Amino acid sequence: MPAVAKRVKNLPPYLFARIERLIAEKRAAGVDVISLGIGDPDEPTPEHIREEAKRQLEIPENHRYPTSVGLPAFRQAVARYYARRFGVELNPEREVVTLIGSKEGIAHIAWCYLDAGEVALVPDPSYPVYAGGTILAGGEPYYLPLLPENGFLPRLEDVPTEVARRAKILFLNYPNNPTAAVASSSFFAEVVAFAREFDLLVCHDAAYVEVAFDGYRPSSFLATPGAKEVGIEFGSLSKPYNMTGWRLGWAAGKEEAVEVLGRLKSNIDSGVFQPIQYAGIKALDGPQECVKEMNALYQLRRDLAVAAFREMGWKIDPPKATFYLWLPVPSGFTSESFAEYLVEEAGVVVTPGTGYGRHGEGFFRVSLTLPTERLQEALVRMKRVLGKVSF
Amino acid sequence: MRGLAERAQKLSPSPTLSVDTKAKELLRQGEKVINFGAGEPDFDTPEHIKEAAKRALDQGFTKYTPVAGILPLREAICEKLYRDNQLEYSPDEIVVSCGAKHSLYNALQVLLNPGDEVIIPVPYWTSYPEQVKLAGGVPVFVPTTPENDFKLRPEDLRAAVTPRTRLLILNSPANPTGSVYRREELIGLAEVALEADLWILSDEIYEKLIYDGMEHVSIAALDPEVKKRTVVVNGVSKAYAMTGWRIGYAAAPRPVAQAMINLQSHSTSNPASVAQAAALAALKGPQEPVESMRQAFQKRRDFIWQHLNSLPGVRCPKPLGAFYVFPEVSGLLGRRLKGREIASASDLALFLLEEIKVATVAGAAFGDDHYLRFSYALRLEDIEEGMQRFKELLEAAL
The missing domain is CATH 3.90.1150.10 (Aspartate Aminotransferase, domain 1)
Structure with a gap:
């Protein structure tokens, strides 16, 4: 063989x-x-979300191919969520794409931006898919240590200039898996400035943005001034709505990155089963x-x-x-x-x-x-x- | 901002889906479009399958599953492969993915190194070349002819093999031509593949849609040596009218299957749990809906094939599988129709959509722009209406 x-x-x-x-x-x-x-x-x-999926899977149109970029209605629901929750305006047509879980977009964004030997800045420790996607695309991860003495935030000033210049992507994830650390808006502002200086795409994984305690409400990276010009954010229905098995998420933000992810996806998969997307709409728009x-x-x-x-x-x-x-x-x-x-x-x-x-x-x-x-x-x-x- | 990766710059969107999208847009605007563009059955998913999905939701089957799919589903796939294809696989050689397209992508990613050549018979399903390129492979296109029912012959394959050749993509029954390979034809191709040490990626998604008493043969079933170098891809989309549910699968030698699982664990994880429950019901449940759908397709094929062949400038071999006819339209090209220059099948497809609201897919999407693909996955009345419009247009224009 x-x-x-x-x-x-x-x-x-x-x-x-x-x-x-x-x-x-x-x-x-x-x-x-x-x-x-x-x-x-x-x-x-939650039951109201499952009931919506059951209702939708009766509708014959939903047995047919979805589009790879996702239902307009789902992308509009994501835009409404960003406006309501973070005060972030998104164009659902051009700045949101539906994903088969946020992991899919995280894995494939490296395919969109990295040629062989190009660098992605990857926090360490981190969710294994940032490095995995980078390696699969032929890129090289450069690891940014997340240390307890820095509150598990990377020290961007420690990245050697020549590495930062070679890098094309910066992966971040707050609230953070696995360290449970959170980031302040001033850290995000620092990230935007760094991305501008070195011409980087920031890929922020916001999977845990709704899982917080003691009245704390984490913010979206996209709420940072200038963030939409330098970054995209990956969102997930999995954690807040117990929907891990459904495989539904999105990427939102910088138009070019959203467009190219959608184009890549059309060659890899044919999108998300529509009843699942309707269930997602119900989750986002429904009672919280x-x-x-x-x-x-x-x-x-x-x-x-x-x-x-x-x-x-x-x-x-x-x-x-x-x-x-x-x-x-x-x-x-x-x-x-x-x-x-x-x-x-x-x-x-x-x-x-x-x-x-x-x-x-x-x-x-x-x-x-x-x-x-x-x-x-x-x-x-x-x-x-x-x-x-x-x- | 520095540019995209080279592969992303070169990437085109999937053309068959974009034509379909255009037709759907016209439909939304209230136009009476006859859509021969679709690549999916027009039947609904059978009732018992939907019920299984609802039951799964009621039971809270909404969490992560194993990346390769739940064990009962992989067992059911093994049973299916044994029953229908005389193929013996164990569940750890099965990987369930988000549709057969996704299975093909995963297989190519784990089989190809940069620069490896992949033999793709033309006409081909539109996503093969892009997926090969995404894996760093080099597509090598080998033309086939309508005289030979668009099938690759062993001598064609042998002539195309170089020391860099790594993989052959086979698709039977085929999209877009409806061709079906016979056992002896597959034996000839398998011999060359063995000689040249090739992988075979066998896309068998249209297996159940096969006519005139033809038998579907999986190339992997010919011989254990062939099976060792074959990845069989199939799914529930076409057989059970479940295109939207996005469940496909691959059966492969264990190291390949394990590599595909590893890859999938880094991208999409498990296919949607609810869709897995539905696919399980499809494979284990009554198979009558498949047969009644097949019979309906055969009736439509007979009609559309006869009708197309009766038109001036149009000819096509009789397709024996899938739900497409792929007529050559060279007789209509290079002339003016209603004042418009029709140089290629792409021009003709646009002309048909605009003049008579008939949507087809031009052969350019499949590697040869002298053909149009007509899907007959639509109601017989609509097929009749579309054929009538086409006929009247040609009568008026020629």
Whole structure:
């Protein structure tokens, strides 16, 4: 058999795929594994959204090909959401494109902008798709360390000028996965200035912009003056509306980037099943209590988990956003060995920080997307095997 | 702002969809357009499939699934491949994607290195060359002729092979020609592929739409050696009138399937959970709707094929599969019709759309602009009406 292509060999196995396998192995061996690994909301999609999909899938027109750039009605709903929520004006025809989940756009934006050997600035740690998309396109990731002493924001002034000049894309993601850090509007203003100076496309992943606590309301990057001229933002229905399995998101912002993403997509896929897009419209336009309820639930779990980790000896502040905790591993462990230890000894899965990059070493990520009593059980088991930890 | 990547600058939008969009626009403006442009069945998705989707939604089947698709669906695909195609695959050799187009894209991405040559018989489905280029490959176009029912012959393939050739794309039943390869023809092509150490990407999406007692043969089923170097692509779109649901799949040797899963985990993740539930119902449920749809298509094909062949300047071989006829219109080119210069099939397609509101797709989209593609995935009355308009136009213009 002829060999597979080199581009795939360069690709690290997608982190969550590996965790999926690990869980499956343990479960097959009869262990009641509790996973704090994957950020997949445990609650089903709210009923009014599911009902809309059911209604729409009765309509014969919706059984036909969608357009690859998405229903005008969905893109208009995205524009309404940006106006209402962030005060950002978007032209739904030219500044919004529907995606098969925000990940699809994140992966393909590198195809649109990077020729072989060109650079994308990629935070480290970060969601693996920023580097993955870059590598698949033949580009080179240049990693920007996200360190606790900088509030997990990249220090743009530390990027060597010659690297910044060669770079074409800057990936960012706030509220941040995996660190749960948030960005201020002054940081975003700094990003716009940096992008202008070095002629970069900013690709901001806003997947967690609706998942926040204690009254905090994260902002869109596009709300920053000048942002629409230098950047696009990837939005997702997955997290706020528990719609991970539906695969629906969007890219919005800079017209050229939106147009070329749409053109690329027409050669790769034929768009999103229309009932799913109508469900998305219902989610965005409909009552938002479901989002508040989910956030209240995540906040409760966050507080529970923070209290338990503090008892075990962690010194941590409760994160303001995302449904993750990003914690240092106790002394004597690496990220990997700590995660393995917990699976082996406690039947609890956490994500080793190294899954998100080299600077994730020394950390692990806990996801709060599981039933509260399962989270409690996981914390009890961790206390039992860890006792008091030191650093 | 510095420019786009070279591949993005060179990228054209998918032409068949853009023609379809234009026709749909005219329809919205209230024009009575007869649309022969569509590449999808005009039937609705069968009831039991929709019901399965609704049940899945009721049960809250709305979360991430495994990237390659849920196990029951991959098992059902294995059963289907065994039952219909005598192909034995295990579920970890199956990758479910967002439509067969997406499966083809993933396959090309994992099989091609930059500079690899890919043999594409002409006429071809419009997205093959763009997808090959997106994977860094070099399309090598090999013409076929209507005399040979638009089928690639082993000698054509052998003549096109170079040391750089890596892959052959086969599509049977074919879009846009409706050609269907016979077993002995596939054996000849497979021999060359083995000799030259080629991959075969076999697009079998129209498998169920096949007429006059023809049998669909998957090239992978010829021989275990052939199967080892073949990626079979299929889906539920055309067989179950589910184009909108976006579920296709690939069956491939394990290392290729695993590479495709890895790639997909970095782009779209799992195909939509609700659509997977529907596809499962389609594959496991009653197959009668497929057969009644096939019979309806065959009736329409008979009508449109006879009618087109009766027109002056138009001729076409009888298609044996899919839902397209692909007449040669050379007899109408290079002349003035109603004061307009008709130099190419593209000119003719535009002329037909504007003069008589008949939408077709010009052969340029498929690599040869001496042809028009007529889809017969529309009501028989509309086909009759469209043919009548075409006939009257030619009578008045010639």
